[in-house]
Amino acid sequence: MADLNRSIPAVPPVTAPLAGRAAPVPAPADEAEVAFDIRDFSLWYGTLQALFDVTIRIPARQVTAIIGPSGCGKSTFLRALNRMHELTPGTRITGTLLLHGEDLYSPAIDPTHVRRRVGMVFQKSNPFPTMSIAENVLAGLRLNGVRDKAFLRERLEQSLRMAALWDEVKDILGRPGVSLSGGQQQRVCIARALAVEPEILLMDEPCSALDPIATAKIEELIRDLRTRYTVVIVTHNMQQAARLSDRTAFFYLGKLVEYDATRTIFMNPANRQTEAYVSGRFG
Amino acid sequence: MKRFFDVELETFRSQLIRMGETAIEQVRAAMKALVESDASLAKRIIADDDQIDALEVTIDDEAIRYMNLRAPIASDLRLVIVGMKTSHDLERVGDEATSIAKRAIRLGAEPPLKPYIDLPRMAAIALEMLRDALDCFLQDDEAKAIAVCKRDAEVDNINRQLYRELTSFMLEKPETISRAIELMFISKSLERIADHATNIAEEMIYLSKGKDVRHTEELKKSHNQPAA
Amino acid sequence: MPATISIHPSAAQQARRRWTNQAMSAVLLACALAVMAPLFLVLYYLIREGATSLDWHFFTQLPKPTGEAGGGMANAIVGTLTLLAMAAGIGVPFGVMGGIYLAEYGSDRANDWLRFAADVLNGVPSIVWGMVVYALLVVPFKTFSAYAGGVALGMMMIPLVMRTTEEVLVLVPQGYREAALALGIARWRIIVVIVVRTALKGIVTGVLVALARVAGETAPLLFTALGNSFWSHRLSEPIAALPLQIFTYAISPYDDWHRQAWAGALVLMAMILLINLIVRVLSRERRFT
Numbered sequence: 001m002a003d004l005n006r007s008i009p010a011v012p013p014v015t016a017p018l019a020g021r022a023a024p025v026p027a028p029a030d031e032a033e034v035a036f037d038i039r040d041f042s043l044w045y046g047t048l049q050a051l052f053d054v055t056i057r058i059p060a061r062q063v064t065a066i067i068g069p070s071g072c073g074k075s076t077f078l079r080a081l082n083r084m085h086e087l088t089p090g091t092r093i094t095g096t097l098l099l100h101g102e103d104l105y106s107p108a109i110d111p112t113h114v115r116r117r118v119g120m121v122f123q124k125s126n127p128f129p130t131m132s133i134a135e136n137v138l139a140g141l142r143l144n145g146v147r148d149k150a151f152l153r154e155r156l157e158q159s160l161r162m163a164a165l166w167d168e169v170k171d172i173l174g175r176p177g178v179s180l181s182g183g184q185q186q187r188v189c190i191a192r193a194l195a196v197e198p199e200i201l202l203m204d205e206p207c208s209a210l211d212p213i214a215t216a217k218i219e220e221l222i223r224d225l226r227t228r229y230t231v232v233i234v235t236h237n238m239q240q241a242a243r244l245s246d247r248t249a250f251f252y253l254g255k256l257v258e259y260d261a262t263r264t265i266f267m268n269p270a271n272r273q274t275e276a277y278v279s280g281r282f283g
Numbered sequence: 284m285k286r287f288f289d290v291e292l293e294t295f296r297s298q299l300i301r302m303g304e305t306a307i308e309q310v311r312a313a314m315k316a317l318v319e320s321d322a323s324l325a326k327r328i329i330a331d332d333d334q335i336d337a338l339e340v341t342i343d344d345e346a347i348r349y350m351n352l353r354a355p356i357a358s359d360l361r362l363v364i365v366g367m368k369t370s371h372d373l374e375r376v377g378d379e380a381t382s383i384a385k386r387a388i389r390l391g392a393e394p395p396l397k398p399y400i401d402l403p404r405m406a407a408i409a410l411e412m413l414r415d416a417l418d419c420f421l422q423d424d425e426a427k428a429i430a431v432c433k434r435d436a437e438v439d440n441i442n443r444q445l446y447r448e449l450t451s452f453m454l455e456k457p458e459t460i461s462r463a464i465e466l467m468f469i470s471k472s473l474e475r476i477a478d479h480a481t482n483i484a485e486e487m488i489y490l491s492k493g494k495d496v497r498h499t500e501e502l503k504k505s506h507n508q509p510a511a
Numbered sequence: 512m513p514a515t516i517s518i519h520p521s522a523a524q525q526a527r528r529r530w531t532n533q534a535m536s537a538v539l540l541a542c543a544l545a546v547m548a549p550l551f552l553v554l555y556y557l558i559r560e561g562a563t564s565l566d567w568h569f570f571t572q573l574p575k576p577t578g579e580a581g582g583g584m585a586n587a588i589v590g591t592l593t594l595l596a597m598a599a600g601i602g603v604p605f606g607v608m609g610g611i612y613l614a615e616y617g618s619d620r621a622n623d624w625l626r627f628a629a630d631v632l633n634g635v636p637s638i639v640w641g642m643v644v645y646a647l648l649v650v651p652f653k654t655f656s657a658y659a660g661g662v663a664l665g666m667m668m669i670p671l672v673m674r675t676t677e678e679v680l681v682l683v684p685q686g687y688r689e690a691a692l693a694l695g696i697a698r699w700r701i702i703v704v705i706v707v708r709t710a711l712k713g714i715v716t717g718v719l720v721a722l723a724r725v726a727g728e729t730a731p732l733l734f735t736a737l738g739n740s741f742w743s744h745r746l747s748e749p750i751a752a753l754p755l756q757i758f759t760y761a762i763s764p765y766d767d768w769h770r771q772a773w774a775g776a777l778v779l780m781a782m783i784l785l786i787n788l789i790v791r792v793l794s795r796e797r798r799f800t
Contacts, residue, residue, distance in 0.1 A: 084689065084693060087689065087692065089618075112696070112697055113695065114695075115692060115694065115695040119693060119694070122689065122693075124686055126686040126687055126690045128687060128691075128709070129709055130711075139691070140694035140696065143691075143700050144695065192694065193693070196694055219286075220286065239354050242351070243288065243352065243353060262352065263348060266351050266352060
């Protein structure tokens with residue numbers, strides 16, 4: 001059984017003379033700042049257990065991909081990171097989930113506050129139909145009481161630029177949000193999520209409803225976001241996980257099977273199930 | 284559309300070019316060490332072989348990583364595979380240069396058998412072949428690559444001629460045998476370098492056209508010419 | 512009978528099939544026309560009998576005393592509009608908020624019982640509503656009033672509006688609620704600004720349909736608004752209403768009043784038609800390019 005907590009850093013590229021390579025691989029330094037520190041986290045829908053003692057440390061300002069077959073709990077886990085599972089009545093959790101050291105599930109914390117710090121982008125783009133593009137992007141701010149027009153204008157442009165959409169929509173900001181193409185709508189949703197300045201961005205299969213070109217644009221966007229935000233992305237597209245992420249977690253039947261640097265997961269996974277899944281031989 | 288991982292391919296290409304230039308330099312320096320009986324230069328060449336070896340490991344590592352994580356298609360895939368094979372050829376070229384340098388040290392201890400004319404001539408052709416083959420990497424010139432393959436015959440001829448000369452030397456003056464044998468090995472090394480240049484040229488044709496021309500009739504004819 | 516069924520029908524079979532097709536199409540067309548016929552009949556009769564009586568006097572004059580010719584139904588028209596306004600004032604807030612509760616809050620089991628209660632209330636005969644409001648608002652205050660009439664009609668509207676509101680809200684895709692929740696917006700704000708706004712057209716449609724339904728109710732008004740031959744100066748007085756006036760005139764022995772009853776019915780019908788037309792226009796989906 002694989003040791004779930006093993007964390008092997010990537011072997012550094014060889015530029016030093018050959019003799020240097022004989023030295024032992026240095027011990028993993030705890031250089032990466034940890035965003036999520038999750039221990040023995042379990043989740044039940046009523047009597048049905050969906051997550052089993054998940055222990056994982058998600059680093060800050062990196063892209064972490066979560067992969068696994070359908071029904072393995074990856075979406076459940078993602079939604080637990082910003083308490084979205086509480087929409088379904090009858091869910092309960094055990095274990096600890098810390099965001100930068102703060103317990104997100106402590107009774108003192110308001111779930112609404114959690115969701116302002118941890119944003120989410122969904123599989124099917126869902127810009128609010130009764131609002132224009134500008135209103136959509138600013139919805140999170142205005143509906144939380146922000147009134148300063150200059151600030152809102154600035155944040156609107158900033159968010160749309162970050163979503164690589166400003167040039168395409170700057171002249172049509174008054175048009176309804178739903179009048180854009182699928183890929184543009186998804187980028188509006190990303191801009192909307194970024195406008196409230198979360199620390200973390202969760203993405204639940206953001207590209208699965210899009211064509212390859214729109215997908216490529218969003219992948220470039222995610223790559224850019226990496227420098228400022230921590231991104232956790234659930235994807236069933238293995239190549240996407242391989243391209244985008246720094247670390248990858250493989251879930252199966254509600255358990256975290258393996259979690260490691262992306263290169264290790266795809267090149268040399270420790271667990272047989274992981275290898276079967278990434279090479280397409282699962283099931 | 285430019286992707287964020289395009290830069291990795293650019294880095295890969297420049298690493299290959301750097302390895303090629305380093306290999307060419309090693310060969311040229313080795314010949315210089317031989318002709319000028321420069322032992323310290325030769326020792327430096329032997330030490331520097333580590334750089335070429337390290338580059339081979341880096342390039343292979345990077346190629347595997349790129350294939351694993353970026354799933355390259357079409358010309359990107361050909362580039363990565365050709366890169367792996369070329370790095371292997373260039374590493375062997377580096378080893379041959381090291382071997383020449385070692386023999387140069389041994390030969391430098393004694394007076395030269397005869398003035399160095401043929402060996403430098405072979406080296407010059409081999410180096411030109413290497414340079415031309417690596418140029419194809421930047422220029423996509425199939426004709427140039429084919430010309431390199433055909434030039435291999437020249438080097439083979441000089442090698443054969445040198446063998447005959449040295450054999451007669453050894454028969455006439457047995458005290459020259461050790462030196463003559465070193466020279467024969469050096470000639471063999473240069474001939475091998477030319478062969479590697481040919482391999483690289485064939486790989487370049489594959490890279491630019493997707494055509495695998497190894498062991499085909501077109502090129503076999505120029506390789507195997509009947510003994511003169 | 513052949514042992515196997517060929518996929519190529521014979522000429523006789525084909526002819527029979529064609530005939531059956533046409534016969535059935537004709538039958539279905541006849542049924543559809545039969546359904547439409549009453550509407551046309553009603554409109555035809557109303558227009559034939561009532562259109563001639565529609566004149567300026569009808570819309571501006573009060574009813575004349577018994578036996579005198581002339582007069583109009585001005586107070587009844589205004590009365591109906593007043594009663595509808597009051598009914599909306601009760602039916603809309605309670606109905607819409609009830610619908611929001613059913614769609615967004617509550618537990619599955621409790622909500623099932625609520626829906627059941629609403630459906631039963633929808634089936635309560637209107638005369639029963641009249642008697643209930645009579646006991647609640649007429650007897651204690653010892654007077655028939657517009658208030659009572661408005662309340663009766665309003666209470667009839669509530670379960671209807673509640674159910675239609677709930678249905679439209681449930682149709683709003685869950686994705687919008689989730690997206691808003693993920694932005695850290697408070698739950699009630701999400702419901703008001705996003706969910707209700709998205710479903711607004713549907714809610715308005717539901718309200719209008721309920722209004723059209725109660726506009727023609729006569730029985731509850733018999734015990735509550737009672738009717739009035741004059742203008743009502745206070746809402747605590749009895750008030751005239753079109754259905755009441757039509758009833759009074761129709762069962763009277765006077766031809767003139769019969770004529771006016773037809774006209775009143777035509778006006779009432781026109782109001783309901785107008786409301787339904789507005790509903791249709793609103794319900795049309797606008798397509799975005």
